[in-house]
Amino acid sequence: MVKKLITQDTRMFLTGNEVIAYAANAAEAEFMYGYPITPQNEIMHTWCKLLPKTEAGFLQTEDEISAGFSTLGGILAGKRAFTATAGPGNVIMQDAQSMAEMMRLPFVCAVMQRGGPSTATVIYAQQETRLTCFGGNGEGFRIVYSTAGHQDLYDYMIKAFNTAWKYRFPTYMLADGYQGKMREPVTLYDPASRGISMVPTEAFLRAEGKIGVDRDATHLRNTFNLEEELMEHLDVYKEEYERISPEIEEYFEYKAEDAEVLVIAHGIVARSAVTAIDELRAKGIKAGLFRPITIRPLPVNPMRAAVKRAKQVLFTESANGQLAQMCLEKLYGLTTPYSTLFKMGVGVTGDDIVSKVEAMVKEPATV
């Protein structure tokens, strides 16, 4: 049993990466496996520094392939285990993530996005959106929370463990190096004080009892002999995924009710959008925000409703429309025109959004 460090509400001024390590401890995470990559390093650093107090475990593996697979090993052993990665690390960890998807293992990973493709830049982007949602050779039966600040990092890192262990789909907290490296005030709390109890873990291997007497041996596999056998499994996964999606979906709206120009953004870009919307409203332009918090599954119904109400939509991202693509598919049939503000691997500021929306008001989108 790990020792929890936060027993009462504690206001702290921390970097996001530190917040994530504290959140994992608050969630009673028992083991972290990881490989260094910027901008997630300080999650590992903080986790390691706290080990004498938390009595949790850590293994620095030889690469992200092994970080991913050994995390699965820890989970199979029945531990609330997790990992964190970014960029090319997220790419090579997809192998393990697809095994988690196939075997319905409660894999938890904090993805701190950096620029891509390739090694690119080390601090910021939103270019792992599609990879995190749909990476691997699978169907994207995953749950992805996109955070927009330090309180989110704390709240959703805790939530990620419970979502993963309750529903048995790989669960991600998708953030970025701006959130990871920036320092902000945040309230750390014991989840119990918010009525959150941690979903109990159980050992997939070496359960109690004598084999052949109390129980059968467990045989877990990810390979099938027949195509139909595979589809049978995946049909069940799909049915479950769709059934639980409404319980999982989360979103945040800001002045979206009467918005004529609706900004759709996720993660930290949504925060720029909030400042932009205040500025635009002061200028008499009715702008609003729809921010999906779960970008997988997307909160489709509320998003469609907000888009339907608006006269125009603006998709903005620090990527070339990775979220927009995912949303547009779900907005099929609606006729609200949209425009885009995509800055690949570069931050989107409030000013960027203000000028873009002003231009859209002058010359409305036609697409």
Add this chain to the structure above:
Amino acid sequence: MANVLEVKPDLAQAQCAEVGASKFCPGCGHGTILKTLAQVIDELNLNERAVFGCDIGCSLLSWNYMNIDTVQTHHGRTTPVIYGVTRANPGTVGIAYMGDGGGLAIGSQHLVNASVRGENMLILLANNTNYGMTGGQMSPTTMPGQVTETTPYGRDCSITGKPAKGAEMIAAIADPEKSYVARSTMGNVRGLKKVLKAALENVANGGFSFVEVLSVCPNNWRTNNIKTLERLKEMEEFFEVKEFITPAKKEEV
């Protein structure tokens, strides 16, 4: 005669009776190795402590072969899954079972690092000098001159480099204080049993063990019984069969 055929083979507790006849090709080495492993698990009474991981390769067919808790992983990734388990649940006797391709090619970084770190597990590598599952391509251990699908004129070491010697490599990098490293052969089942016993005892005592077993793949070798065993003899000459590191022997010195 009918009676003779109805007599059930004397299976180890650690081997699944329901699986019936081996799922491997007739004459394949995997069955012999696993059967011996199951006997040793019984003898050491590790049935409840053991966790068996199998790689992708023909080893994947063993996903329900052992009557112990088993997880089938990805090609090359059994080592990190199993040390992930043993790190999180100390006291587990972790066994990662793989082929020469899984261990020495695609999973070699895990093999090297697990050996250097002395992970508490047994890495059991069945060396049949080719990629059996995918139809008999060259593997790191394909012998000089050996014909495979990707060396149809025989392995030319001036182009491919020389065969990998797994046990020698691991013996050079593993921590001699806590490691057991050996190469055995399915051609000598008694010897194999002794080696597996020493290897698992070492793991049960907290150590790291690596065992390479020379194995056969008559299907892809396209060899009959006699030729298969002749090839195995050649392998036994090319790959030295011995214990490279034994923690016990070290104490005697």
